[in-house]
Amino acid sequence: MEKPVSVGPVGYVAVEQPFGVEPPCVCCPLCGQAQYVVEDDEQVETPCAHLAFVFGGDEDEFIYASDDFAARLEQFYARLQHDFATPESRDSDAYEDASSFYRDLFPQRLAEMGYGQQLLALRITYGGMTEDGPVWFSDVYGFDYATLNQDDAE
Ligand SMILES: [Zn+2]
Numbered sequence: 001m002e003k004p005v006s007v008g009p010v011g012y013v014a015v016e017q018p019f020g021v022e023p024p025c026v027c028c029p030l031c032g033q034a035q036y037v038v039e040d041d042e043q044v045e046t047p048c049a050h051l052a053f054v055f056g057g058d059e060d061e062f063i064y065a066s067d068d069f070a071a072r073l074e075q076f077y078a079r080l081q082h083d084f085a086t087p088e089s090r091d092s093d094a095y096e097d098a099s100s101f102y103r104d105l106f107p108q109r110l111a112e113m114g115y116g117q118q119l120l121a122l123r124i125t126y127g128g129m130t131e132d133g134p135v136w137f138s139d140v141y142g143f144d145y146a147t148l149n150q151d152d153a154e
Helices: 067-083 093-099 105-112 147-153
Strands: 011-016 036-039 042-045 051-056 061-065 119-130 133-144
Touching (some): 067 093
Antiparallel strands (some): 051 061, 119 133
């Protein structure tokens, strides 16, 4: 990786909304741009240059990745494949621990992907009622302050 590794830990903030409140439209802390707009009841992603990723709690996967983040994620999974080469090894608790983006493992994964204090990950947990009862989801937005240098250089 060309970029210098940041010394401090990833900025990771987890907040929980009151039950029944719709998830917020998150705006970039750097430029103020809303990260999606609603058109005809559909969410349309409108990521700015500072957004590294969006992890959708409902989808349980990354629903947006910048080119830089996608490359890091690819490297991360390639390493994982290498470290856990056999189907048996991928059936283990160790693999679960090493591969999961669940809760507190999330900032750890980001650190393993080379992120540090220049990244802000904002986890927003929200709950609502469905036919099957109450459900809670957590979305995570990642904003990369390192992109500011790239903007200056251009
Ligand atoms: Zn922005």
